[in-house]
Amino acid sequence: MKDSNELLADHFERLKSLVPDLYIREHDRSPTPNTDAMYGLLKRTLGIVEAIYLKNANGFNDARMEEYAKVIQELKELGFEYSGHEELMDKAASKLLMKAKKPMKRAKGGTEFDQGKSDRKAI
Amino acid sequence: MARIVKLPVSPPKKLGPKKAKRRRKPNLEDYGQLNLFAQPPKEGKVVSMHQQESFFEQALQLDDEGKPEAEKYYLLAIENKQREVDAYCNLGIIKSQQEDLAESINYLTKALELNPRHFEAHYNLANVYSDMGNFPLAKTHYEVSISIDPDFPDSYYNLGLVLISLKQYERAIKAINTYIEHSPESDHSVASELLKTLKSFAL
Numbered sequence: 004m005k006d007s008n009e010l011l012a013d014h015f016e017r018l019k020s021l022v023p024d025l026y027i028r029e030h031d032r033s034p035t036p037n038t039d040a041m042y043g044l045l046k047r048t049l050g051i052v053e054a055i056y057l058k059n060a061n062g063f064n065d066a067r068m069e070e071y072a073k074v075i076q077e078l079k080e081l082g083f084e085y086s087g088h089e090e091l092m093d094k095a096a097s098k099l100l101m102k103a104k105k106p107m108k109r110a111k112g113g114t115e116f117d118q119g120k121s122d123r124k125a126i
Numbered sequence: 127m128a129r130i131v132k133l134p135v136s137p138p139k140k141l142g143p144k145k146a147k148r149r150r151k152p153n154l155e156d157y158g159q160l161n162l163f164a165q166p167p168k169e170g171k172v173v174s175m176h177q178q179e180s181f182f183e184q185a186l187q188l189d190d191e192g193k194p195e196a197e198k199y200y201l202l203a204i205e206n207k208q209r210e211v212d213a214y215c216n217l218g219i220i221k222s223q224q225e226d227l228a229e230s231i232n233y234l235t236k237a238l239e240l241n242p243r244h245f246e247a248h249y250n251l252a253n254v255y256s257d258m259g260n261f262p263l264a265k266t267h268y269e270v271s272i273s274i275d276p277d278f279p280d281s282y283y284n285l286g287l288v289l290i291s292l293k294q295y296e297r298a299i300k301a302i303n304t305y306i307e308h309s310p311e312s313d314h315s316v317a318s319e320l321l322k323t324l325k326s327f328a329l
Contacts, residue, residue, distance in 0.1 A: 097291040105280035107219045110212035110246040
């Protein structure tokens with residue numbers, strides 16, 4: 004069974020093949036009468052994604068948020084304006100930001116004092 | 127008339143302290159023995175005796191090598207009361223790497239139960255909370271870790287990222303600046319870029 008992230012990734016891949024004009028770089032793009040229609044289609048698709056998020060925010064995992072944020076980023080790079088759902092964008096931005104955080108620190112076994120075993124009763 | 131007879135008396139030996147004198151080494155071969163130790167070997171080999179490592183040390187080594195058996199050895203260390211706090215803390219890291227965040231929190235809080243001022247446990251717990259998107263709790267634990275060890279630069283960097291997520295940009299700038307003060311110059315480039323972006327947000 005396919006993972007939900009893979010399904011979403013496949014969805015965006017299909018979208019790319021359906022609306023290739025939206026996915027070519029702005030300077031390469033030759034204006035076509037269908038561009039606006041394609042943009043409208045993509046906006047509606049993103050709207051569906053946002054509706055899924057609003058219905059079940061907890062079920063919307065990190066990978067989906069990132070994918071959503073990347074699509075919007077790519078749209079901006081292509082010269083389109085789409086601000087996206089604010090809360091979802093914020094969460095996606097935080098997830099991406101926290102990916103850059105410094106790693107965990109392993110405890111290497113210090114002295115007994117560090118272990119909190121140094122407390123002795125005064126006799 | 128009585129005759130005085132002189133007894134043959136040897137002069138008395140001098141008593142008192144005795145100096146240690148260097149004696150001439152006897153040639154063993156004169157006594158029919160092989161002189162095995164006359165020429166020491168050119169390259170002496172130091173052989174260390176096998177030392178019994180603790181379960182914790184073994185776990186740490188396996189963990190460094192990225193071996194999954196580390197988990198088993200940390201649990202054995204806990205069972206045998208060897209560095210329990212550190213073992214719980216490191217189990218928390220392993221569980222977080224396995225994306226079992228609930229179990230990771232369980233182990234890290236067990237470490238804090240035994241030592242509420244365990245620096246690594248607070249810092250790692252903050253990392254787990256930031257992975258979960260619980261930024262207020264992550265912020266608290268980074269702050270506690272800083273109060274325990276104010277010289278560890280990574281706490282400031284991660285706190286800065288959490289503060290950005292909480293949209294507290296000015297405090298984030300402060301934290302990233304402190305990270306730059308405490309970290310080596312080679313780590314400054316990313317932080318400086320982040321600062322530039324942050325300043326444009328804060329203004």
